[in-house]
Amino acid sequence: MEKHLHPSVEQFKQFVKKHPKIIQEVRKGKKTWKQFYEDWYLFGEEDEIWNEYRDGEKKQETDGATLINKVLSVVKNIDPNEMQKHIATVQEAIAAIQNVIGQLQGMKQSENVSREQHPFSFRKD
Numbered sequence: 001m002e003k004h005l006h007p008s009v010e011q012f013k014q015f016v017k018k019h020p021k022i023i024q025e026v027r028k029g030k031k032t033w034k035q036f037y038e039d040w041y042l043f044g045e046e047d048e049i050w051n052e053y054r055d056g057e058k059k060q061e062t063d064g065a066t067l068i069n070k071v072l073s074v075v076k077n078i079d080p081n082e083m084q085k086h087i088a089t090v091q092e093a094i095a096a097i098q099n100v101i102g103q104l105q106g107m108k109q110s111e112n113v114s115r116e117q118h119p120f121s122f123r124k125d
Contacts, residue, residue, distance in 0.1 A: 012040050021053040 005013075016022050016036075025031050043049055048066075 008041065012037055015040060015045055019050065019053040
């Protein structure tokens with residue numbers, strides 16, 4: 001006599017086959033089958049709680065999608081006027097740095113020119 005499992009239990013078994021790290025967690029005693037089944041039943045297969053149990057490629061796809069979603073939500077919440085102010089501040093800072101670098105290069109060039117004009121300059125020791 002063959003024993004038939006409830007369809008949801010069969011689906012859970014298929015899910016576990018796709019996520020072998022779950023088996024390792026149960027064997028290590030970190031969680032029970034019942035806990036995993038309840039999480040699976042309540043949250044579904046696509047919930048973020050399963051990310052740590054996904055294989056590398058699927059996890060990377062999920063991580064990439066999550067990153068894109070986070071970036072998009074940040075972009076949606078950006079105030080264009082505030083962003084323009086920040087950009088202007090950064091541009092001013094860059095211009096100031098370029099000015100200082102230019103002055104330092106000018107000083108260095110003037111040193112080289114003065115040395116060329118006085119090839120036998122004597123210094124006091």
